[in-house]
Amino acid sequence: MRILDWQFGCLTNKELRKSMCLVPLLLASPTFADDQSQPPSQHSPINTAETPMFVSLGFDDNNDADGLKWVLETLSQYQNPKGADKHANKPLSASFFMLCGLSRGNAEVLTLWRQAAQAGHDIGNHTETHPDDKVNWNPLESWMTAEQWQEEVSHCNELLKASVDDGGVGASSVNGFRAPFLTYDDDTLNALVANGIRYDASFPAGITAEHDGTNNFWPHTLHNGSPEHDLAVNQGWKPAISAFPLWQIPMHTLIVPPDALMEKYGLPYSLRDKIAKNVPWFDFVSGKGDNFDWNLYSEPAWGAAGLSGDDVFAIYAYNLDLRLSGNKAPLALGLHSAFYGLVNGQEPIGMPGSTVETRRAALERFIEYALSKPDVRFVSHIELVDWMHSPEPMTLCPSSEWDVYKTYQKGDSVSYQGKDYVAKWWTTQQIPGLYENSPWEEIEACTVSPI
């Protein structure tokens, strides 16, 4: 099925390229079922109340040791809120899209990549040479051939998958991809399928007026395309694409908090005003800003917002709150690990409103803010895709003692005499832990000690 789909994608491409069409027949992996279409939806595949609030961090490039080291250490120091579901109580995992060519032969960076793989992070592909596939910055005109895209993806994959003994990273699989400069076309996506990659995280999303941060799209497959991508095609800044058996993690625009909420997020000024002064095309009314940290922190002369760490924290926290008050569509953030460390012993250039220290503080503050919400689960992009395949309801740990006068619904949880329980069905006046076949099931995951 997957092979047929791929052939379909291949044959509908403008030119039939034999070498590109034969490779997947040999490489097609039977270990996952991405041949099943999952259309774009603004609803969780399960009941919203039982849906975890996923936060998924994706770091690009990863060629600078200091920042990457800090990111890996920081993620390992936190764990997800307590609960009885798969991702509760676990150290935070994230996705890392490696720019391979720059770090070949760099022992310090490769050691960190291996550590990331061993810690269970999602090791993704960000190409071999970071090409910008545009002619004169025109997003509709590309210079790269299908073979060049194939080479960019496969060469990087080889380094990531090769064993440590052979000088590689030893990733058990490479599941994800981010396009350099978010520039992609059918050749790019064909190369991903040919190399066994399961998801892409390069598409813009949330740009329509109807998307207000509470009703964003969930990850979906590209069997039927992407409505967000189609909008960009209609607006003339993305090329049309064919259908692909690939997952898409949409990169939604972030909404800048409105003036009325500045106090809540700790800022004594209008963040929308500040951005409007720096970014001429910023839409003050919708407040829609960019997802990627490059555009938030970099200097206005480069077309970015030049924000401070506190500004970026406010944006991240507000967008999490919007999702929690809405359909809980995952919050996927585009980041660069280099921004969180010195580069050759110096502050990275071009970020006038922040320093390594204040950017680190902003990310930590956001992680802590998010972890204060019991529904939040930090997961990598591939964990998100796996959850979409088999969505598991979240089970929260109890925040209150069992109460004899209360009625409990399925999924409610309580503490009683030092133990934690979840209700298997509707119950009232039944003491937890007392009977066989009780409506109360003990949740041992809730009593784990913090790391």
Ligand SMILES: [Zn+2]
């Ligand atoms: Zn990059």
